[in-house]
Amino acid sequence: MPKRKKLTHSTTQLAGPHSVSTLRKKNLIPSPERVNGKRGGAPENPDVSSKPSGLTNLELKRYQRQMLLEGWDVKGQEMLKKSCVFIAGAGGLGSPVAIYLAAAGVGRLRICDYDTLEVSNLNRQILHTHTRIGKYKALSAKITLKKINPHVDVEAFFEKIDEKSVSKLVGDATLIVDCMDNFPTRYILNDFAVRKGLVLVHGSIWGLEGRLTTIRFPQTPCFACIFPDSPPSGVFPVAGVTPGVIGCLQATEVIKYLVGIGENLYNKLLVYNGKNMSFQQLKVRPDPECPVCSKLR
Numbered sequence: 462m463p464k465r466k467k468l469t470h471s472t473t474q475l476a477g478p479h480s481v482s483t484l485r486k487k488n489l490i491p492s493p494e495r496v497n498g499k500r501g502g503a504p505e506n507p508d509v510s511s512k513p514s515g516l517t518n519l520e521l522k523r524y525q526r527q528m529l530l531e532g533w534d535v536k537g538q539e540m541l542k543k544s545c546v547f548i549a550g551a552g553g554l555g556s557p558v559a560i561y562l563a564a565a566g567v568g569r570l571r572i573c574d575y576d577t578l579e580v581s582n583l584n585r586q587i588l589h590t591h592t593r594i595g596k597y598k599a600l601s602a603k604i605t606l607k608k609i610n611p612h613v614d615v616e617a618f619f620e621k622i623d624e625k626s627v628s629k630l631v632g633d634a635t636l637i638v639d640c641m642d643n644f645p646t647r648y649i650l651n652d653f654a655v656r657k658g659l660v661l662v663h664g665s666i667w668g669l670e671g672r673l674t675t676i677r678f679p680q681t682p683c684f685a686c687i688f689p690d691s692p693p694s695g696v697f698p699v700a701g702v703t704p705g706v707i708g709c710l711q712a713t714e715v716i717k718y719l720v721g722i723g724e725n726l727y728n729k730l731l732v733y734n735g736k737n738m739s740f741q742q743l744k745v746r747p748d749p750e751c752p753v754c755s756k757l758r
């Protein structure tokens with residue numbers, strides 16, 4: 462049997478228009494020895510050597526690859542650093558959302574979940590570990606996120622989101638990510654987002670299927686326009702990969718909105734089906750009789 466040829470190249474050795482050497486020649490990325498005019502490697506005291514941009518040398522290095530995206534640059538990274546996002550739920554959806562927002566450098570994350578970790582959560586809630594069973598998920602989330610990116614400020618809340626607490630919990634966040642597993646709380650978040658003019662990135666899952674939309678009132682319908690009725694509550698099936706897919710898409714929506722690149726999923730509902738790997742976009746419109754938003758339009 463012929464021996465398989467061993468693959469020896471890494472992504473940094475790939476040729477072509479996006480190779481590291483080509484980008485370096487075009488001065489799109491600095492050489493490894495020189496980052497912002499200084500020699501590379503972790504600076505002796507990275508958090509002291511802050512640049513006028515507000516990003517330290519180490520942060521500039523950490524986010525180097527994403528800042529290469531058209532329209533992102535240092536300014537986009539600064540926008541992320543200045544932003545505060547409220548993540549409602551530290552479960553299946555909240556895990557990838559929080560991990561990717563922390564890794565991308567969103568300056569402040571407020572993550573809320575009043576549940577404690579159970580062993581049956583661990584097939585999908587990748588923020589948490591087996592050793593943390595019984596602990597508050599919000600606190601477990603904070604530990605994981607600070608390990609991923611110490612430059613990000615994480616505030617953990619283990620309170621129930623209701624009409625009374627929602628304002629205090631969302632605080633000064635400008636964007637809410639709906640990572641809940643129940644509709645009553647989603648309606649509370651939607652009411653609040655509509656009243657305060659905050660963007661709400663909705664994600665939901667069931668089995669191998671998921672839904673995603675970005676709500677920005679009054680430019681789009683509100684959550685109650687799209688989902689006027691609450692489905693029956695209870696334990697439902699879920700493959701861990703499904704919130705992985707939808708959570709990553711939610712984080713993508715958040716990052717695009719904060720950096721100001723691409724197009725958000727306004728007035729559209731993305732429907733994902735993992736059984737046949739289909740993604741469909743359905744148009745959604747405001748409901749003229751919506752009890753939440755119709756009188757505010």
Ligand SMILES: [Zn+2]
Binds near residue numbers: 687
């Ligand atoms: Zn509505």
